[in-house]
Amino acid sequence: MVEIYRRRGAFGLVVLLVVALTPPAFAAAAGSGAAAAPAYAGVGNIQRARLNYILHCQGCHLPDGSGFVGKVPNMKGYVGNFLQVEGGREFLVRVPGSATTPLGDAALAELLNWMLVAFSAAQIPESFAPYSAAEVGRLRVRPLQEVEKHRAVLVSNIERATAGARQ
Numbered sequence: 001m002v003e004i005y006r007r008r009g010a011f012g013l014v015v016l017l018v019v020a021l022t023p024p025a026f027a028a029a030a031g032s033g034a035a036a037a038p039a040y041a042g043v044g045n046i047q048r049a050r051l052n053y054i055l056h057c058q059g060c061h062l063p064d065g066s067g068f069v070g071k072v073p074n075m076k077g078y079v080g081n082f083l084q085v086e087g088g089r090e091f092l093v094r095v096p097g098s099a100t101t102p103l104g105d106a107a108l109a110e111l112l113n114w115m116l117v118a119f120s121a122a123q124i125p126e127s128f129a130p131y132s133a134a135e136v137g138r139l140r141v142r143p144l145q146e147v148e149k150h151r152a153v154l155v156s157n158i159e160r161a162t163a164g165a166r167q
């Protein structure tokens with residue numbers, strides 16, 4: 001029995017590492033040109049950021065960020081929109097999933113910078129400056145209450161902003 005558990009444990013670790021080291025399908029889909037690797041500003045170590053996402057976030061958000069309809073919002077092709085409206089930059093840090101993760105400030109900043117590019121590069125405004133550890137540290141001490149209400153306001157502002165941009 002013990003042997004089986006031990007083997008399973010080792011198997012789990014191998015699976016985790018394989019998952020961590022395999023380039024995600026969405027990166028290939030998102031890259032436009034031949035070897036156009038997206039520029040991950042503010043990400044010191046892409047592998048580490050991905051692994052932190054796998055360990056701390058993907059259980060709810062899924063590997064491609066698509067979430068669960070009605071439970072966990074889709075971030076794919078969307079989450080970068082928050083950076084286009086007032087309060088959105090803060091929201092992405094103060095949302096409980098981010099703010100209360102056991103990761104340190106630098107690791108969380110790196111993870112958010114990675115996540116935005118990995119899932120939603122096209123929606124990030126040109127003016128975006130990556131999160132720093134100091135900014136994240138300052139914001140996360142006040143995790144959001146009434147997240148849904150807060151989010152709904154931001155989403156309706158995003159809708160207005162992106163509708164305006166299309167005209």
Ligand code: HEC
Binds near residue numbers: 056071073074079
């Ligand atoms: C237990 C499930 C769970 C985990 C784990 C989790 N999240 Fe979330 N996340 C949610 C839910 C649910 C929302 C929607 C807002 C809310 O109700 O908190 C959300 C919203 C977000 C948002 C805002 C996106 C939007 O459209 O509202 C970000 C950014 C985010 N999470 C980042 C993270 C990061 C980074 C991690 C890992 C460090 C993480 N989350 C871990 C459940 C989770």
